[in-house]
Amino acid sequence: MLEKVNRMNELYDIYQALLTAKQKLYFELYYQEDLSLSEIAEQFEVSRTAVFDNIKRTEKLLDGYEEKLQLLSKREAREKIIGQILVDLTDERLRQWMDELQALD
Structure with a gap:
């Protein structure tokens, strides 16, 4: 429920x-x-x-x-991809950009 x-x-x-x-x-x-x-x-x-x-x-x-x-499905897919990128991301500037993109959702 x-x-x-x-x-x-x-x-x-x-x-x-x-x-x-x-x-x-x-x-x-x-x-x-x-x-x-x-x-x-x-x-x-x-x-x-x-x-x-x-x-x-x-x-x-x-x-x-x-x-x-499919707006919810697309948002969930984006969040999953961003999560995977953040796990593998090493460059600090790229991580900052990803955080900014994530904040837009």
Whole structure:
């Protein structure tokens, strides 16, 4: 479950600009503030099912965006390559440049 939460949060960080305000709000309350479906439903005076459906649709959207754009996969690949380079890197100036590149992510 924790792995799913981490992945959803990473996808959200990348693709949140593509979501509606309501999708963002429910997602943040559920995944980042750790509110239950019932707590969110009570706060907005909607059914628990409405909250559940909204969050599930948002998860599918985020997964769909990643399937098409692969931004998270590419970031993870970049991080892996940078990590390997840093292990093998000996020149201090090159190491500094790699640190600067890594800071950009």
